[in-house]
Every structure is written in structure tokens, then in C-alpha cells.
Amino acid sequence: MRGLRIDPERTEVRRLLRHAPLRGARVLEVGCGDGRLTRRIAGVVGSIVAIDPDEAAIARASRRVPAGLRGRIHFQVGSGEAMPFPAHSFDAVLFSWSL
Amino acid sequence: MVHALEQAHRVLRARGHVIDLHPERGSRTRYGRRLPVFVRADADVPAGYLRGRPGGYDDYLAADRAVARVLRRGLFTLESTEVLALRDHLRSLEALEHVLATEWIETTLGPSTRRRLQALLYRHPAGKIVVVEAVRFNLLRKP
Numbered sequence: 001m002r003g004l005r006i007d008p009e010r011t012e013v014r015r016l017l018r019h020a021p022l023r024g025a026r027v028l029e030v031g032c033g034d035g036r037l038t039r040r041i042a043g044v045v046g047s048i049v050a051i052d053p054d055e056a057a058i059a060r061a062s063r064r065v066p067a068g069l070r071g072r073i074h075f076q077v078g079s080g081e082a083m084p085f086p087a088h089s090f091d092a093v094l095f096s097w098s099l
Numbered sequence: 100m101v102h103a104l105e106q107a108h109r110v111l112r113a114r115g116h117v118i119d120l121h122p123e124r125g126s127r128t129r130y131g132r133r134l135p136v137f138v139r140a141d142a143d144v145p146a147g148y149l150r151g152r153p154g155g156y157d158d159y160l161a162a163d164r165a166v167a168r169v170l171r172r173g174l175f176t177l178e179s180t181e182v183l184a185l186r187d188h189l190r191s192l193e194a195l196e197h198v199l200a201t202e203w204i205e206t207t208l209g210p211s212t213r214r215r216l217q218a219l220l221y222r223h224p225a226g227k228i229v230v231v232e233a234v235r236f237n238l239l240r241k242p
Contacts, residue, residue, distance in 0.1 A: 003194025004202075007185045012120065012234065015183055020118050020238055028110060030103065080103035085110045093107040094118045099100055099162040 006036060013040045016094075025091035030080040031098020035061030035073075042069045049085070051078035100165035108174045111241045117175060119166060121159045123182050123233035135231045136212060139188075140223035147212030149230060152205045159235075166237055175239035182233050189228040192216055 007013075016022065024046045032038050032050035034057050042048055052058050055077050062075045078084055080098060107117050122132070132151030137143040169175055189195045192213070199208055208216075220226055 003190045004198050005188040008188050009186055011183055011185055012236075015181075015236060016118065019179055019236070020116055028107075030107075080106060083106045083110050087109050088112045090110050090115060091112060092116045092118060093111055095103070095107075095120065097121050099103060099119050099121055099165065 010040065012037065016041065017044055020092065022092060026089070027092045027094060028083070028085065028090045029094045029096055030083075031096050032061060032075065033057050033096070035064055035075065037094075037096050038073060038075075039064065039066070039069065042072050045072070046091075047072050047074070049074045049076065049090075051076055051080075051083075053077065053079045100162055101168055104165060104169045104174065108169075108241060113241060115241045116178070117237075117239040117241070119162070119235070119237040119239065121162050121235055123159075123235040134206065136216065137229045137231070138216065138219040138223060138226045139229050140219075140226035143229065144219055144223075144226075146215040146219055146228075147209070149199075149203075149206045149208055149212070152207075163235075166239070170239070173242070175241055178238040178240050180235070180237045183236055185232045185234050187230045187232065189230065192220060192228065195228050195230075 022041060022045050027045045027048040029038055029048055029050040032052045035050060038048055038050045038061065050061065050073065058075050058077050065073050080095065104117065111117070134149040134151070136146045136149055138146055170177055189198065195208065199206055216228065
């Protein structure tokens with residue numbers, strides 16, 4: 001959105017990285033939207049799978065992944081009510097405004 | 100919501116974490132939720148509040164209840180909880196009105212706050228609008 005910057009002071013990310021053990025972790029983000037938070041934490045986590053039921057948002061998020069983060073982020077359509085992943089496969093699950 | 104937390108429990112390794120970020124109910128009034136608005140120039144100058152639709156945050160109250168329920172069932176333990184103040188920046192009143200019309204559709208800008216923003220931005224043409232939102236940050240741990 002032109003003219004809007006969400007949390008440019010990065011309060012959310014700083015607090016996340018200070019309190020949650022995300023460094024090097026395999027993370028599932030539920031409700032990633034256009035991937036704003038995904039991109040901000042992707043440089044620190046080991047890898048991140050980010051899901052959202054909105055296909056258009058996932059398409060936008062996939063286009064916005066910087067080249068340097070492409071191996072770490074995987075976006076896919078999905079919802080928190082039916083997570084299509086094996087048991088015990090993530091170190092952390094992040095509900096970003098989606099619970 | 101409880102089902103989503105049960106799903107998270109299933110896909111997490113032992114001692115894995117759930118991080119839950121959602122708007123905090125604490126800043127609600129009976130007229131809806133209030134979001135403080137400032138104009139940031141040399142300092143932050145208060146301009147008033149944006150107002151959420153009454154009942155517009157009921158889903159997030161349900162999220163609080165879902166977290167409480169899985170804690171009672173022992174699926175997770177609560178490692179920490181706190182409220183963050185997130186500040187979103189908008190470059191102009193037009194940008195704010197566009198965001199309210201297209202994205203923050205359950206939030207409104209009342210006439211008195213609008214007039215105050217106009218006056219402050221006239222006085223500080225390089226100032227930007229800052230909207231403060233209280234966000235709950237819960238960190239849960241799978242046993």
C-alpha cells in the first residue's frame with residue numbers, strides 16, 4: 001500500500017527475535033497475508049513455510065521474496081484449521097494475527 | 100481457533116513454540132476499539148483516535164479464549180505474554196483515508212480527529228501520521 005508503512009520501527013520483529021527461539025528454527029507461519037512479517041524474519045530463521053487461505057495474497061507474497069531469501073521461504077495456500085504437514089515437523093508455529 | 104492450536108500442537112516438535120500475535124482487547128471501549136493517532140514532526144503531537152467498529156474485534160476475544168482453553172488442557176504452557184505498541188506510519192491524510200477505505204475497513208476517522216490532523220499537517224508539512232496499535236504477544240511452549 002503506497003503511503004503506509006506497517007511497523008517501520010520493527011517493534012514486532014525485535015520483540016519476536018528477543019523472546020522467541022527462532023534463530024535457525026524451522027518455522028510455520030499461519031496467516032502470512034502478503035508476507036510482510038515472513039520477509040522480516042526470514043533472514044534469521046533456518047527456513048519458513050508461510051500459509052494463507054487467500055490465493056491472491058500468496059501470489060503477491062511469492063513475487064516479493066528478495067533473491068537472497070528465496071531458498072528459505074516457501075509460500076503456499078493453506079489454513080490453520082487443516083495444516084497439511086507431517087507431525088513434529090516444525091520448531092515453531094507463528095500465528096500472525098490469524099488465530 | 101482451538102482446532103488451529105491443536106493442529107499447531109500436532110506439527111510441532113516436543114518443546115516447540117507457538118507464537119500468537121493479535122490485536123489487544125485492552126484498548127476497547129463500549130464504542131469500539133480506540134487507536135491513538137499522532138502527527139510526528141519534531142515530536143509526536145496527539146491528534147485524537149481512530150475508532151474500531153463495536154464488536155469488530157470479537158474474533159480476537161475468541162482467540163484469547165482459545166489460548167486459555169488449550170492452556171487449561173495442558174497442550175501448552177505459557178512462557179510469556181505482553182502487549183506491544185506497534186506504530187504504523189502514513190505519509191499523508193489522503194494515504195490514511197485510502198487505507199481506511201481499502202484495508203482497515205472496520206476502523207473510522209471521526210470529524211474532530213480529521214480536523215486536528217489537517218491542522219497539524221498544515222503546521223508541519225513534512226510531518227507524518229502515526230497510528231498506534233496495541234498487540235498481544237503470547238509465547239506458548241509444547242511440553
